[in-house]
Amino acid sequence: MASTTKIVELSLLIAKETAKVDGFLSRKGLAAPSFDEDAPQSIPIPDESADIKEARLAVIEACSELKDLMTGPKELLRFKWTDYVSVKAILRFRLDKSFPVGQSTSFEAMSKFSGLNVMNVRRIVRHAIINHHFFKEDTPGVITHSALTAILADNELARNSLVVELDEFWPAAVRVADAMEKWPNSEEPNETGFSLANNSSKSMFDIFAEEPFRGERFGRYFSQDKTADGLLDNYPWAEKATMVDVGGSHGSVAISIAERFPHMKCYVQDLRDTVAEGASRLPTELQDQVTFMEQYVGDLNLTGTKLTTISDFFTEQPVIADVYYFKSIFHNWADKYSVKILQNLVPALKKGARIIIHERILPGLESLTTVDARRAINLDVGMLQLLNAQQREMHEWPKVFSRAHPGFRYLGAHQPPDAVRWIIEAEWQG
Numbered sequence: 001m002a003s004t005t006k007i008v009e010l011s012l013l014i015a016k017e018t019a020k021v022d023g024f025l026s027r028k029g030l031a032a033p034s035f036d037e038d039a040p041q042s043i044p045i046p047d048e049s050a051d052i053k054e055a056r057l058a059v060i061e062a063c064s065e066l067k068d069l070m071t072g073p074k075e076l077l078r079f080k081w082t083d084y085v086s087v088k089a090i091l092r093f094r095l096d097k098s099f100p101v102g103q104s105t106s107f108e109a110m111s112k113f114s115g116l117n118v119m120n121v122r123r124i125v126r127h128a129i130i131n132h133h134f135f136k137e138d139t140p141g142v143i144t145h146s147a148l149t150a151i152l153a154d155n156e157l158a159r160n161s162l163v164v165e166l167d168e169f170w171p172a173a174v175r176v177a178d179a180m181e182k183w184p185n186s187e188e189p190n191e192t193g194f195s196l197a198n199n200s201s202k203s204m205f206d207i208f209a210e211e212p213f214r215g216e217r218f219g220r221y222f223s224q225d226k227t228a229d230g231l232l233d234n235y236p237w238a239e240k241a242t243m244v245d246v247g248g249s250h251g252s253v254a255i256s257i258a259e260r261f262p263h264m265k266c267y268v269q270d271l272r273d274t275v276a277e278g279a280s281r282l283p284t285e286l287q288d289q290v291t292f293m294e295q296y297v298g299d300l301n302l303t304g305t306k307l308t309t310i311s312d313f314f315t316e317q318p319v320i321a322d323v324y325y326f327k328s329i330f331h332n333w334a335d336k337y338s339v340k341i342l343q344n345l346v347p348a349l350k351k352g353a354r355i356i357i358h359e360r361i362l363p364g365l366e367s368l369t370t371v372d373a374r375r376a377i378n379l380d381v382g383m384l385q386l387l388n389a390q391q392r393e394m395h396e397w398p399k400v401f402s403r404a405h406p407g408f409r410y411l412g413a414h415q416p417p418d419a420v421r422w423i424i425e426a427e428w429q430g
């Protein structure tokens with residue numbers, strides 16, 4: 001009997017797993033996935049249906065492999081170097097906002113709205129339809145929204161994220177190889193694809209700090225990810241009294257902890273404008289529990305020196321607490337700087353104080369086919385292009401702590417169920 005080929009094996013798996021998802025949707029009376037403008041925004045599979053979640057992921061993975069196998073190596077070498085051009089132009093010229101969801105438009109009307117000529121509107125819109133399911137053209141020349149552009153129409157946060165990814169992150173990607181050539185193996189955050197793309201000798205954070213409009217939309221990019229990602233239910237907060245959310249942005253995690261554990265006192269530290277914005281949004285009922293640290297060390301008027309906030313993790317930590325919490329911070333910094341951030345905690349640390357690092361762990365080669373592993377690897381390269389920073393593998397964390405100070409005892413890492421981040425923990429032994 002002829003053995004089954006890989007492509008048949010994959011197609012059988014796709015059929016089997018798709019039937020599971022399809023059966024689930026019809027049992028629940030849910031709509032089948034589609035790109036119509038009124039389609040559900042995602043497939044609503046609840047956490048308890050783990051088998052259906054797995055089936056969906058298996059289909060996504062197998063489809064991607066089957067598509068590549070059927071395409072073949074030679075054709076796969078033809079990269080899509082125009083990939084993001086259309087979406088970026090659509091957002092820049094607000095074509096997605098040029099007509100309401102539920103109505104249709106024409107290339108001529110979009111041209112009038114945007115000031116682009118009809119030919120440019122047509123090529124941009126058709127590129128986006130064919131490559132990204134942006135808009136639909138079921139009747140030639142009649143443009144309607146698709147499920148994707150319908151989301152952008154009423155979800156400003158989702159739209160802002162796409163703008164940040166295409167206007168800030170993508171240009172940096174294009175310059176990564178140039179940066180690696182110019183500054184071999186650099187660990188400096190200002191010797192990156194991002195710096196080259198901005199024609200600057202500054203780091204991404206410094207550039208955003210100087211340009212409030214860009215800094216604000218970058219801040220909003222992160223404000224989407226408010227989830228404490230399993231931290232509330234999977235850490236013994238009942239046994240703790242104080243925590244510092246270091247680099248805590250607008251304080252979403254500190255606020256969640258304060259709401260759930262009314263005995264906790266939380267401090268949020270970040271750059272000046274970010275904490276000021278966070279403080280202005282803090283609900284009144286949490287003001288005794290959550291403190292945004294926005295005082296300054298040094299006086300610009302008296303000394304003429306640069307202001308340093310006491311919230312800066314490159315200066316000594318001023319708060320004595322039970323827990324120092326860092327969510328998605330260390331992946332922004334190369335080892336050289338990550339070690340400094342830990343060393344700056346030392347003056348404040350009491351015996352038994354805990355350090356929690358809450359971020360993705362870069363998986364080892366054995367699990368590279370999963371969707372999560374690909375996301376983590378992509379994020380790692382993203383950190384390279386923006387900041388010369390990195391995601392770390394499991395075995396790298398104890399080394400970062402021991403390089404910082406022998407007084408840190410690495411306690412290990414665990415990933416709460418359904419979380420994407422790991423809770424990586426160390427204790428100060430002095």
Ligand SMILES: C[S@@+](CC[C@H](N)C(=O)[O-])C[C@H]1O[C@@H](n2cnc3c(N)ncnc32)[C@H](O)[C@@H]1O
Pocket residue numbers: 205222225246247248249269270271274311312313314326327328329332
């Ligand atoms: C990737 S964001 C993570 C924000 C937040 N922890 C979260 O997960 O939503 C990194 C944060 O580090 C802050 N940051 C950068 N440099 C800093 C510094 N020197 N001191 C304190 N915070 C800093 C940024 O302003 C930003 O809010």
